[in-house]
Structure formats: structure tokens, C-alpha cells
Amino acid sequence: MARKSTKTYIEFSKDSIQHFDALKERMRGADKASPSNVEVLLFAMAFGFRAGNRVAEITKSGTGVRVEYLRPEHEALLAAVQLATTKSNESLVDLDERYSIAEQYAEGGIRLLALELDKPGDFNQSIASELVTMAKVLEVLADDDE
């Protein structure tokens, strides 16, 4: 069983708070409702991880996403990042470390996404295009496995 975390929040830097809000606004879904903070956090973390952009030293804002809101499937994503970063199964029991790593990649992801948002063109379309390709590759691989 993983050790209980001492952290209350997965935090962002003071500078990234506004980028986080902008991203959240930009990622409004079909029903025009904003995504949850957890969803944006995961999105940013995954984007930062994919880009290998881990920002270790940040000035924390004192606010972020409450860890109690993370559901098991979210934990699985965070654990995957943790394992890929530490390469040690034993590290998985350390939740503080897991959240720190998530925090650092999320910070890196938010900073990159802030730059993407400022670029001309349709941000969502370009990201969607890349993801759809990835999804199709996965599908092909899965079919091959079967």
C-alpha cells in the first residue's frame, strides 16, 4: 500500500496560474462547460511529459489541484509518469514523490501550452490532429496484437 501523502495540492507556479486558467478556458468542451482542474492538470502534465519538459524549481503559488480529487485512473496516469521517471517500482509507494513529479511535468506542460496558444492557427485542431494519428497507430498496433 502506498504511503499516505503529506501534500494537499499539486501546485503551479505563480506565473503559470493565468496560463492554467487560459488553457482551461480554451479547452471548453461540447457542452461549453470548462474542464475540471484535474483534467487540465493531467492534460498539462501529459503534454509536458511527452515534450520531456520537467520544471523542477518553481515558485509555488500555494494553490493548485487538491490531491483528494484524484481518482484511481488519474493516479494510474501519475504513477506511470512516476515509474517512467524513476525507473523504480519501489518509488511507486512514495506518493509525495509521485505528486512532485506530476507537478513538475504539469508546470513544464503549461508553459509549453501557453506558447502553443499564442501561435497562429487552430490550437485544438493541430493537437487533435496529432492525437488522432496517435490513436489510429494504437488501434493498428492493437489489431496486430490480436
Next chain:
Amino acid sequence: MRITRIQFDNFRQHRSLDIDLSGPQGEFAIIQGRNGAGKTNLLKGITWIITGKLALDEPKFVPESLISHTALLDAKLGEEILVLGSLELDLGNAGVAKIDREMRFIRSETGARLAGTDVVVNTMKAAASGYQREPDADLWIERYLPRRFSHYFLFDGEHLNRFFRETEAKYVEQAVLEIASIDQLSRMVDHLDSVSKDLIKAAAQGQGAEAEENASNYQYYVGRLDDAREKISELRAAGEDFQEKIAEATARLGDVKSIEADMRRRNEYERQAESASGRAADARNELESWVMRFGPALWLGPALEGLGDAIQKAHDDNVLPPPFKADALRELLEREVCVCGRELAPKGQACRHIEKVLADFQTLSEVGETLSEIQVPLYGVTSSLKLASAQATAILGRLKEAESDEKEATSQFEILKKKLAGSDDEQISALSRNLDKYQEDFGKNQKEIGRLEGQETHFIGEIDKYKRKIENQVAADARAQSALVRAQFAQEALRVAEELYAKLSNQVREEVARNLDDEFQAMIWKKNFFQPVEVDQHYRVQVRNMQGFEVRESLSAGETACLAFAFSLTLSKVAGFYYPMVVDSPFGRLDSEVKQFVSDVLSRVLKSTSDASGNQLIMLMTDGEYTESVSEVMATSHPKLFVLDFNQLTGETEVQKVGD
């Protein structure tokens, strides 16, 4: 017959105009001028000299509107202003003639008042005899330049559609029959019909109460029949009026119903484009939700795979929590008893082994339990990824379809929007409503005509019935017998006259159709495309294509121009006289290629007929019509060329001859 000179004094902007068309080239003249130079007023002026009207469809006009504006300003109060139009004519073997039409006005404080009008015709059969004033100018004009034909020889090329309107057919019939001089026969038929009825009524008088009653009934039905026929005639005139209104609305804006349908289609495409745009926006939003849902897992794909592999390896290496409870082992240590019941020596090998197992288990269970905890949600995440591609494919399919629909609908919308540019939706709707009303009224009108025609048949039957009764009753009376014999003779004469009239009328109609077809086929550039032109019993001109479909309504502007020119030439030929043809804007609605072709046709027609018949064509053309290519084609016919120029300083038109 040719016009050899046109003169105007104080006629609108033609304060002092003199165009000399005498000489061998006078059969073909082009009078060129920009818009507003006075071409249309020249045509109206010529029409006025001949008919006393400015145009057939403009029978009423304010006389003062003829006065030149500058002449009015120059005149002193009480001074006479003479508006004069004069045509000199070459009648061939019949000599020459001059028609002078004038209106005299007196300058008043408010403008001018009409003081008198006059028309004078002077003729000269031979040069030596000098001019002689004709005793009845109107009669002379009616003989040489019948007013009823002016319509077909003095016209505006931009309004050629009126040539063949349904409502014009009766004028065509009238004109053609008058040309053939069988209109008298038609009047005789009417007279004989009336005489016959009067004689039958006369025969019944004084023949007793029953005969009187029959006579009264006979007269009653004759009266009803006349009333019904009069009503039918009125209704037909009203029906023609409706048709004319429908034709006018259609001529003004094309096919209003078609425009309205286009507007509906345009609005529908706009709605479809908006709907497709909404669907595309929804699909994009769905895609954004999809990105949010699957993006993290897709980007973390390799990491998730690594985690899955780690869990699988833990399973394979049996390093996941073992199938026993640690507390049970600790209890064994405390009791110093093995699970088999043997005692365990304190600090012995077995105890040390159990203590090691317990220490290892601490770590093993923490990692193993963590991996176990993650295993199920990880499976959920990776399983959900299997849906990602299918969902994306579905969303992208919807997006593509919506974008394609939007593009197609927008494209169609833009095409129709462009096509309908300048058309006012409200105006079209109002016109369409009016058209519906006219058509509804026309339908009612036709229904009423049908009802009255039924009555007509009934009345004819009743009249015949009472006529026979009267004939039976008056058999003994010599005077009545005599009246009946005369009535029967009148009826027989009526029957013969009707047959003769129908025969002659058909012959003339066929001759007109044959000539019209010859002229039209010679002019038209689409060879073997049209069947011979026909003129039906109601004198409607019919043009069918080789597949047998009536196409006159859909002839192009160039083809309509050819048909109109052919029709005028036909009337000349059938009538046996040659009315000078004066055409304003002959190529107004033709494109450049067709202009060139029609001008070539006209030049050829003119050449082939002018020497023998004395045809004359005067064309009033804008600069846009008399283009370089048209001028080159027409040069082969050596036209007399004049240029009208409106002088803005004097407010008058000046004419200049620029070449033969």
C-alpha cells in the same frame, strides 16, 4: 416607299432638325447617338407625324410636352410656338409626298396652351405637275401608311417581346385580314347574321298569340345570346388584360415565380449552411472533449505501457503480496511454534528465516499492493484507449460531412445570392402575390367564359327551336313566308360568307406563315434547328424546335429580333407595300457576336429586297450598338450615317452627317 427627308421644328430637343435621306443610299440609314441624344424622340416624332400619337402604347400624351424647352423659354408671352414635324416620301411610281403635322401653341404665363393642330399632305405625281394638296390628309395617310401597321415598322428594339404577345394576336389577325382586304367579308358575315334574325322575328309578328309568344321567346334568347356573347367578349378582353399584366410582370423581372423559387432555395441554402456550420461547431467541440478525455493517456502511452509491463513482471516474478497474512507469521514467532506444530528455537534458524520473510514482506507488500491498486484503474485507462480511435473517426466523419455540407450550401447560397443581386425580396413577394392574384382572376375569368359558352350553346339551341316553331306556324301567311324565305336566304348567304371568310382567312394565314418562315429561316444562324414557323388560328406565332416543343417564349434576344424583323418584312410582302422601318435600339439586348450576325442578316436582307421593293431601314443606335465590328459588317451596305449630339449649352440636339 422611302422617307427622303425628316424635319422637326421645336419638337422636344429637336429644335431644328433636318435629316436628308434622299439619293440612292437612302434605303439604309444609321442615326447614331449617345443615351439622351434624342434617338427615341426622333422615333416618337416620326410616329407622331404618321399617326398623331407618340407610340401605339402611348396613345395619350400632353400636347405641351412636345414643345422644345428652349423654344418655350425664347417665346414671349402671347407669342405663337409652332411645333412642326415633316416627312418627305418617295412613293416610287406614285411620285413623292410630304406630310406636315403641326401643333400651334400660345405662350402663356404658366407655359403654353394648345391653339390648334393640323396635318397636311401634299403629293406630286410628276416633277412637272408640282405639289397638290390632298383633300383628306388622314385618308391619304391611312391608304399609304396605315396607322395599324405603324406598330410593326416603327418600334423600339428593346421591346420586341410585345410583337408576339398573346394579347397582340388579335391585332395581328386584324392587320393581316385588313391587308388581305377580307375584313369587309367579316363585317358582311356579322350583318347577314343580324338581318337573318330580324327577318325571323318579323315573320312571327301578327301570327296569333302562340306565334307571338314564340317570337317573344325567340327574341328573348337572341337577346340573351347577344348578352352572353358581349359578356364573353368583355371577359376575353379582361382575360387578355390579366395575361398582359402577367406578361408585363414577367417581362419586368423575368419569371417572377422562378425568382421567388430561387429566393426560397437561397434561403434554404442559407439555413442549410447555418445548420451545417452548427453541426461542424458541435463536431469541433466534441473533438475538443475527445482531446481532453484521451489526450493525456495517448501522450502517456509509453509510460502506461511501462507501468503495465512492471505490473506484469511483478506477477510473473511472484513479487506481488504472497497468499498469507504477515500477522499470522508474527504470531508464530511470538508463540515460537511452526505451522507444523514443532517448537521453534528462539533465535534459531527457522526464526531467523521467518523474521527475514517478514522484513522482505514489508517492502514487497507495499510495492506489490501499490502495483495491485494501480492495476485495475490502469486497465480501465488502457481499455478506454481502444475506443479513442473509433470515437475520433466518428467525430471526424461528422466534422468532414458538416464542413462539406456547409461548403456546398454556402457555395449554392453565394451563386443564388449573386444571381438575385438587385432583386428585392419584398418586391418579388409582392409581385408574386399579384401574379397569383392575376392568375387566380384569369382562372375565374376562363371558368366564367366556359360557363357562358355553355349558355351560348344552350341559347343557340333555344333560338333554333323557336325558329323552327315560328317557321311551322307562319307557313300559311304570305308576308311571313316571304320574310322567312328572305331570312333563309340570308342564312344561306351567311353560311357561304362564313365558309369563304374561313377559307380566305386560312389562305392568308398560311401565306403569312410561309413568308414569315422564309424570312426567319434566312436570318437565323441555327440551321435545321426550328420547324417551319406557324401562325395558328388565333394568329399566334408559333416556333417549334425539331423535337416539336414550342420555343418561341424561350427564343434568345437575337432570335426574337430576327423573328420580329422577319415578321415586319412579311407584313410588307403580304400587304404588297413597303412601310419604312424605323427601329430604335435594334441591338439593345443582343450580345456582341449576335449583334454582328443580325447586322449582317439585315444588310443582306436589305440588299436582296431594296432594289425591287423599295424597302427602307433606319436604325437609331447607341455607341454601344454601333460597334466597330457592326460598322464593318454594315459598311458593305453603304449606309447613310448621321450622328445626333445633344448640346448641353443650348439644350438642343444637333445632327451631323458623317458619311454614306
